[in-house]
Amino acid sequence: MSSILTDAQIQRLVDEEKVLPADWRECMNLKPAKDAQLRGKLEVMGSNGNSFIIYLRRLELDVFCFSAILAYKRLDTGTTFRLRRYNGKDHAHTNKIETDEILFDYHIHKATQRYQDGGYDEDQYAELTDKYSTINEAFGLLLDQCGFVKPLENGGLFDGTEE
Amino acid sequence: MPAKAVTNDAIVSMLREAVCRSVTTFEQGKDRYRILTPFTFPDGDRFCPILQKTGPKWSFSDDGSTFMRMTYRINDDSIMAGTRGKIIEQAIQSFGLTNTGGVLAITVNGGDFGSALYGFTQAVLRISDVALWNKHNPKSSFVEEFKKTIKDAVADQSEYQFNWSDKLLDPKQVYPVDCRISARFPLFVFGVHNEAKCDSATIVIQHYRKKIERFSTVVIYESQEEIGRKNVARLTDVADKQFASLPTAVDLKDYLYNSIAF
Numbered sequence: 374m375s376s377i378l379t380d381a382q383i384q385r386l387v388d389e390e391k392v393l394p395a396d397w398r399e400c401m402n403l404k405p406a407k408d409a410q411l412r413g414k415l416e417v418m419g420s421n422g423n424s425f426i427i428y429l430r431r432l433e434l435d436v437f438c439f440s441a442i443l444a445y446k447r448l449d450t451g452t453t454f455r456l457r458r459y460n461g462k463d464h465a466h467t468n469k470i471e472t473d474e475i476l477f478d479y480h481i482h483k484a485t486q487r488y489q490d491g492g493y494d495e496d497q498y499a500e501l502t503d504k505y506s507t508i509n510e511a512f513g514l515l516l517d518q519c520g521f522v523k524p525l526e527n528g529g530l531f532d533g534t535e536e
Numbered sequence: 537m538p539a540k541a542v543t544n545d546a547i548v549s550m551l552r553e554a555v556c557r558s559v560t561t562f563e564q565g566k567d568r569y570r571i572l573t574p575f576t577f578p579d580g581d582r583f584c585p586i587l588q589k590t591g592p593k594w595s596f597s598d599d600g601s602t603f604m605r606m607t608y609r610i611n612d613d614s615i616m617a618g619t620r621g622k623i624i625e626q627a628i629q630s631f632g633l634t635n636t637g638g639v640l641a642i643t644v645n646g647g648d649f650g651s652a653l654y655g656f657t658q659a660v661l662r663i664s665d666v667a668l669w670n671k672h673n674p675k676s677s678f679v680e681e682f683k684k685t686i687k688d689a690v691a692d693q694s695e696y697q698f699n700w701s702d703k704l705l706d707p708k709q710v711y712p713v714d715c716r717i718s719a720r721f722p723l724f725v726f727g728v729h730n731e732a733k734c735d736s737a738t739i740v741i742q743h744y745r746k747k748i749e750r751f752s753t754v755v756i757y758e759s760q761e762e763i764g765r766k767n768v769a770r771l772t773d774v775a776d777k778q779f780a781s782l783p784t785a786v787d788l789k790d791y792l793y794n795s796i797a798f
Contacts (some may be wrong), residue, residue, distance in 0.1 A: 407603075407638060408600055408603050408604065408607075408615075408637065408638025408639075409599070409600030409603075409637050409638040409639050409697070410600060410602040410603070410607070410616070410638065414761075416764075416765070424764060428607075428608075430604050430608075431602060432599055432600045432601060432608065433600065434599040434600060434639065435599045435600075435601075438599060438600075438601055438604070440604075440608070442608065446764070448731070453762070455608065458608075461603065463583055463584065463599075464581050464583075464584040464601070465571075465572055465577055465581070465582040465584055466580055466581050466582065467580050467582060468580060469576075469580055474571070477562065477570070477572075477584075484580065492580045493580070494578050494580070496579065497578075497579050497580040498580075499580065509560075
């Protein structure tokens with residue numbers, strides 16, 4: 374695999390089935406971190422053996438400044454590659470190639486081959502969205518759009534039993 | 537008909553208008569404005585600081601977004617480590633910013649909003665660029681900081697050797713140790729910046745466990761949380777001491793003197 378991921382490779386990674394662990398909701402309880410941030414993190418293996426990480430970030434001072442990120446751990450370069458980034462509306466965004474702007478509105482960054490070819494960040498391209506307005510909703514949309522499967526619930530041996 | 541020549545005065549006037557148009561303010565409450573600037577981060581997001589009044593003073597603030605943005609690329613433990621940290625501190629000091637728990641700000645002095653905004657912008661972009669080191673050369677910054685930390689912690693150059701291998705037990709240098717420090721029993725230090733290095737450090741330690749009777753091992757991760765849990769678990773089984781990110785030279789020195797018995 375070359376260092377640039379093609380659109381087809383990116384789409385396969387986004388679509389790869391990723392079964393969430395039983396405690397997946399834990400990461401939504403954002404914890405205070407250094408530098409005025411609240412954070413959550415979740416690692417998930419894909420059905421093809423690829424490794425993914427979801428990062429959740431929100432500023433303590435600004436509920437509109439957040440990111441829900443799906444990253445892919447690259448074995449060839451030892452780095453993480455951001456496939457999708459669901460951003461808040463605290464800032465404006467400019468798509469450098471298309472030269473269009475998103476002014477203080479929710480937007481989803483998507484990794485593309487053309488931006489990598491142009492020497493830009495892999496996920497510099499972004500699209501306007503009205504499908505979320507909080508970080509939890511953004512996280513939910515990320516799960517819906519990126520091949521995540523919730524684990525079977527009420528199927529465990531001890532589900533519903535009282536201690 | 538020949539094109540009408542544009543006078544220098546007209547060019548200067550157009551430049552001024554363009555610069556003025558490029559900065560826009562959006563009111564976000566009492567004495568609070570979001571500023572839209574033309575400056576962009578590497579991901580295409582625009583730098584949009586807050587202008588707010590606290591008591592009698594106006595200031596520009598990032599609310600903490602600069603450091604949050606940097607954590608998209610690098611672990612927060614390594615943001616302020618080594619050379620990165622020095623450049624960030626320099627930018628904060630030289631442009632007169634404050635860093636309050638990760639929130640960067642600059643006070644507007646003497647009503648000079650323009651200078652404060654430009655200085656704040658310049659500092660934030662310089663700080664943000666530090667995160668790009670990870671993209672362009674993920675390893676070199678860590679290696680440089682790893683070596684410097686050991687050199688600072690172990691003052692006597694004759695006591696450590698980088699890229700060491702045992703000439704008798706490993707003549708082909710198949711099992712290199714990132715740094716061997718002389719002590720009552722030798723200390724092997726490994727720098728781990730990715731999963732492949734994590735696995736090779738595990739193998740090297742296991743190899744020497746069979747060959748050498750007494751030695752200690754220290755593992756220093758660039759960012760442990762970026763390494764897979766299983767890789768870390770295997771290395772944890774064989775390593776004596778681990779630092780989740782680069783320690784300060786003082787912390788490493790403390791460990792060496794208190795635990796290793798130089």
